Amino acid sequence: MLSRVFNRGADADAGVASASVPRFDWRQYVVFIAFLVVFALFGATLYDSGFLSFNNLLNIVRQSAIIAVMAVAMTFVISAAEIDLSVGSVAGLASVTSALAVSEYGFFAGAATGLLTGLIVGSVNGALVARFNIPSFLVTLGMLGIAVGTARWITDSAPVPILDDSFNTIFGSGQIGPVPALLIWMFIVFAVGHIVLRKTAYGRRVLATGGNESAARFSGVDTRRIKFYVLLASSTVAALAGMLYAGRLQSGRYQWGEGDELSVIAAVILGGTSLFGGYGTVVGSVLGALLVGLINNGLTLMGLEFSQQQIVRGAIIILAVALARKGPGSR
Amino acid sequence: MDGRTVQIRSPQEAQENGIAMIFQEFSLIPTLSVAQNIFLNSEPRTGTKLLDDRQSERRTRELFAELGEDVDPKKTVADMSTGYWQLTEIAKALSRDARILIMDEPTSSLTKTESEALFDLIRRLKANGISIVYISHRMEEVFRIADRVTVLRNGRNAITDEVSNLTLDEVIDHIVGEKMEGAFEWREREVDRTGSPLLEVKVLSAAGRFRDVSFNLYPGEILGLAGLMGSGRTEIARALFGIDRVDAGEILVHGRSVDIRGVRDAMDAGISLIPEDRRLQGLVLDHSVKDNLLLPLLKGLQRRGVVDDRRGERTVGALVERLKVKASSIFEPIWLLSGGNQQKVVIAKWLAAEPDVLVMDEPTAGVDIGAKTEILDIARDLADSGKGIIVISSELTELLAVSDRILVLQDGTVTREMHRRDVGSEEELHRAVQSV
Numbered sequence: 001m002l003s004r005v006f007n008r009g010a011d012a013d014a015g016v017a018s019a020s021v022p023r024f025d026w027r028q029y030v031v032f033i034a035f036l037v038v039f040a041l042f043g044a045t046l047y048d049s050g051f052l053s054f055n056n057l058l059n060i061v062r063q064s065a066i067i068a069v070m071a072v073a074m075t076f077v078i079s080a081a082e083i084d085l086s087v088g089s090v091a092g093l094a095s096v097t098s099a100l101a102v103s104e105y106g107f108f109a110g111a112a113t114g115l116l117t118g119l120i121v122g123s124v125n126g127a128l129v130a131r132f133n134i135p136s137f138l139v140t141l142g143m144l145g146i147a148v149g150t151a152r153w154i155t156d157s158a159p160v161p162i163l164d165d166s167f168n169t170i171f172g173s174g175q176i177g178p179v180p181a182l183l184i185w186m187f188i189v190f191a192v193g194h195i196v197l198r199k200t201a202y203g204r205r206v207l208a209t210g211g212n213e214s215a216a217r218f219s220g221v222d223t224r225r226i227k228f229y230v231l232l233a234s235s236t237v238a239a240l241a242g243m244l245y246a247g248r249l250q251s252g253r254y255q256w257g258e259g260d261e262l263s264v265i266a267a268v269i270l271g272g273t274s275l276f277g278g279y280g281t282v283v284g285s286v287l288g289a290l291l292v293g294l295i296n297n298g299l300t301l302m303g304l305e306f307s308q309q310q311i312v313r314g315a316i317i318i319l320a321v322a323l324a325r326k327g328p329g330s331r
Numbered sequence: 332m333d334g335r336t337v338q339i340r341s342p343q344e345a346q347e348n349g350i351a352m353i354f355q356e357f358s359l360i361p362t363l364s365v366a367q368n369i370f371l372n373s374e375p376r377t378g379t380k381l382l383d384d385r386q387s388e389r390r391t392r393e394l395f396a397e398l399g400e401d402v403d404p405k406k407t408v409a410d411m412s413t414g415y416w417q418l419t420e421i422a423k424a425l426s427r428d429a430r431i432l433i434m435d436e437p438t439s440s441l442t443k444t445e446s447e448a449l450f451d452l453i454r455r456l457k458a459n460g461i462s463i464v465y466i467s468h469r470m471e472e473v474f475r476i477a478d479r480v481t482v483l484r485n486g487r488n489a490i491t492d493e494v495s496n497l498t499l500d501e502v503i504d505h506i507v508g509e510k511m512e513g514a515f516e517w518r519e520r521e522v523d524r525t526g527s528p529l530l531e532v533k534v535l536s537a538a539g540r541f542r543d544v545s546f547n548l549y550p551g552e553i554l555g556l557a558g559l560m561g562s563g564r565t566e567i568a569r570a571l572f573g574i575d576r577v578d579a580g581e582i583l584v585h586g587r588s589v590d591i592r593g594v595r596d597a598m599d600a601g602i603s604l605i606p607e608d609r610r611l612q613g614l615v616l617d618h619s620v621k622d623n624l625l626l627p628l629l630k631g632l633q634r635r636g637v638v639d640d641r642r643g644e645r646t647v648g649a650l651v652e653r654l655k656v657k658a659s660s661i662f663e664p665i666w667l668l669s670g671g672n673q674q675k676v677v678i679a680k681w682l683a684a685e686p687d688v689l690v691m692d693e694p695t696a697g698v699d700i701g702a703k704t705e706i707l708d709i710a711r712d713l714a715d716s717g718k719g720i721i722v723i724s725s726e727l728t729e730l731l732a733v734s735d736r737i738l739v740l741q742d743g744t745v746t747r748e749m750h751r752r753d754v755g756s757e758e759e760l761h762r763a764v765q766s767v
Binding site for chain 1: 572574593594595598604606611612613614615616617618622625626627629630632633636637638640680
C-alpha cells in the first residue's frame with residue numbers, strides 16, 4: 001500500500017489504471033493533528049488546573065456541541081460552493097419562536113414551530129439562490145438582518161422563559177447517565193451528515209456541484225435543486241441549534257447564536273472543507289468545532305483575558321488553515 | 332539567449348529576456364480595456380507618477396497599426412471577438428519588446444478567416460525579425476507556416492528537421508511512435524436506413540440559435556455536423572441534451588415523441604452528450620477519475636439510499652480498461668491526466684449510461700494524435716454495436732474519417748446533406764462549409 005504511494009512517479013506510465021487505495025495526503029488530517037497537539041499541550045501544561053478532568057472535558061463538548069451541529073450542515077453549503085451567513089441569527093429566531101410556542105401550546109408545538117422557522121427561512125434562502133441566481137452571500141447576509149430583526153420585534157427584545165421541563169431536558173439541559181443531551185444531538189447530526197455526504201448520491205452531487213457546477217449540470221445533476229436543499233438543510237439545522245440554546249438556557253432570546261456564523265465557518269474550514277467548494281468533510285468540521293472549543297477552554301484555564309483569547313484563537317485558526325491548504329493546481 | 336546562459340525562474344524573467352507566450356486560454360482580463368490589458372503592470376506614468384492613459388492608448392493604437400489592425404484602445408476586451416483577443420495578446424507581447432513569441436494552439440478558438448489573418452501576421456512578424464515557437468495539433472498549419480518542426484513524444488525530442496525535408500506521414504509517424512493504422516482513413520460502413528430511425532428531429536427551432544433543423548439518425552450510423560463556429564452545431568447538441576430550451580419542433584427517439592426539458596429528460600430518453608469544453612463542462616477537475624466517471628450513474632448505484640461503491644469501482648475499472656485510460660489509479664485527481672485521457676474519462680462516463688444516441692461535440696479538441704485515433708475508433712465501435720452517433724467537429728479531416736453522412740450547417744440552418752461516399756475530397760467539404 002505504501003509502496004504505491006511512494007512509487008507514483010514510477011508507475012505513472014504503467015498503463016491501465018487499477019483500483020488501488022486513494023493516496024495519503026497528510027494535509028487532510030491537519031485538523032486531527034492540530035487537535036491532538038493542542039490537546040497534548042494543554043493536557044501537560046494545564047494538568048494542575050484540571051484540564052483533563054472528566055467534568056472539564058464534558059464542558060468543552062457542551063460548549064462546542066451547538067457550533068458543531070451547525071458546522072455539519074454548513075459543510076454541505078460550503079462544499080457546494082455556497083455560503084450561509086444567516087445560521088447564527090436563524091438560531092436566535094428559532095429559539096424565540098419555539099419558546100413562544102412552548103409556553104402557549106406545549107412541547108410538540110414548540111419543537112414543530114422551531115423547525116418550521118428553519119424550514120421557512122431555508123426555503124426563502126434556497127429559492128432566492130437557486131431560482132433567481134442571487135449569490136448566497138448576499139441573500140443570507142440580508143437574511144441575517146431579517147431574522148434578528150424579527151426575533152427582536154416579536155419579543156420586544158426581551159427573553160422568553162421556557163418553563164416546560166421536557167423541552168429543556170430534551171433540548172440541551174438533560175443527560176442520559178453522564179452523557180449530556182447536547183452530546184447526543186451532536187452525535188446524531190454528525191452521523192447523519194457524515195453518511196449523507198460520504199455514502200449517498202445526494203452527497204456526491206453536492207460535491208460535484210461545488211467542484212464544477214457546469215460539469216455537474218452536463219452530467220444530469222439538477223444543480224439548482226442541490227443548492228436549494230443545502231440552504232434549506234442549513235437553516236433547519238440552525239433552527240435545531242437555536243432550540244438547543246433555548247433548552248440549555250431555558251429561554252428563547254434573540255442574542256442566542258449571535259456571531260455564531262463566523263465560528264461555524266471557521267470550524268468547517270479548519271476541518272479541511274474547501275472554501276471554493278468541491279471538497280468537504282463532516283468529521284473535519286466537527287473536529288474543527290471541538291478544536292475551537294478546546295482552545296477557548298484552555299486559554300480560559302490559563303487565565304487569559306477574553307481579549308487575549310480572541311487574539312490567540314485567531315492566530316491558531318490562521319496557522320491551521322495555512323497548513324491545511326492544498327498544493328497549487330488543485331487550489 | 333544570444334549565446335549567453337540565462338536563468339528563467341518566473342514569467343518576469345522570461346519577459347526580461349525577450350520571451351513572451353500567447354496562451355491557449357487567453358491570459359487577458361476581460362473587464363479591462365485593450366490598452367489597460369496591454370500595459371498591465373507596465374503602465375506608462377505621467378510626471379507625477381499617475382497613470383498616463385493617453386500615452387498608453389496612443390501606443391496601443393501604434394502597436395495595432397504595426398499589426399495592420401485598427402482597434403479602439405478603450406474598448407473592453409470582453410466585448411470583442413476571440414480573434415481580437417489574440418491580437419491583443421500579441422500586441423501585449425510586442426509592447427514588451429519580445430523577440431521570441433511562443434504560441435500554444437493559437438487557432439483553436441479562431442474561425443477560418445481569423446486563422447488566415449493570424450498566419451499573415453505571423454509572416455509579417457517573421458519578416459520583422461521575431462522568432463516564433465508555434466505549438467499545434469494541426470499538421471496542416473505546421474506545414475503551412477513553419478520553417479522547422481520539432482516533434483516531442485513522452486517528454487523527449489523525437490525529431491527536429493526542416494519542414495521541407497518531411498512529409499505529413501513522416502511527422503505523424505514520429506508523433507504516434509508507431510505506424511498509424513489509417514485511423515484517419517475512411518472505411519465505408521454498411522448502414523441500414525430502411526428501418527425506423529433511432530432519432531428523428533423535426534423542424535427544431537430556437538430563437539437566435541437555429542431554425543427548422545430536421546434530420547434522422549439510424550441505428551449504427553455516424554452523422555457528422557459540419558459548419559463554422561456559430562453555425563448552430565453546438566446549439567443543436569445542447570438542445571438535444573436538454574441544456575437549452577427550444578421554441579418549436581419535435582424530437583422522437585425510437586419513434587416516440589420525447590419532451591426534453593432538462594438533462595435528466597435527455598438521459599432518460601437515451602441521449603448523451605460529450606460536451607464541447609472538457610474542462611468546463613465535462614469534468615470536475617479536482618475530483619478523482621472514479622468520482623467523475625460515476626457522476627451520471629449515481630442514481631442506479633444506490634442501494635437503500637446508499638451508494639454502492641464496490642460496484643461503482645468495478646464499473647469504473649472495467650471502463651478504464653476498455654478505453655485504455657492512462658492513470659496511476661482510479662483515485663487520481665483528473666487534472667493530473669493528459670488531455671486525451673481526460674477526454675476518454677468523459678466518454679467513459681457516458682458509455683456506462685448506455686445511451687442509444689451519443690452526441691460528441693469536438694471530441695478530439697486538444698488531445699494528441701494517438702488519443703485522437705483511439706477516440707475515433709471508439710465512435711466507430713459504438714456505431715458498430717448499433718448506437719447512433721452524432722459527431723461535431725471543426726476538423727474536416729476528422730469528420731470525413733468517421734462520418735457516414737454529413738450535414739452542413741450555416742447560420743443556424745441545414746444547408747446541405749451529403750453522403751460520405753459522395754464527398755470526393757476535403758476541399759469539397761471545405762467549400763460546402765464556407766459556401767463558396
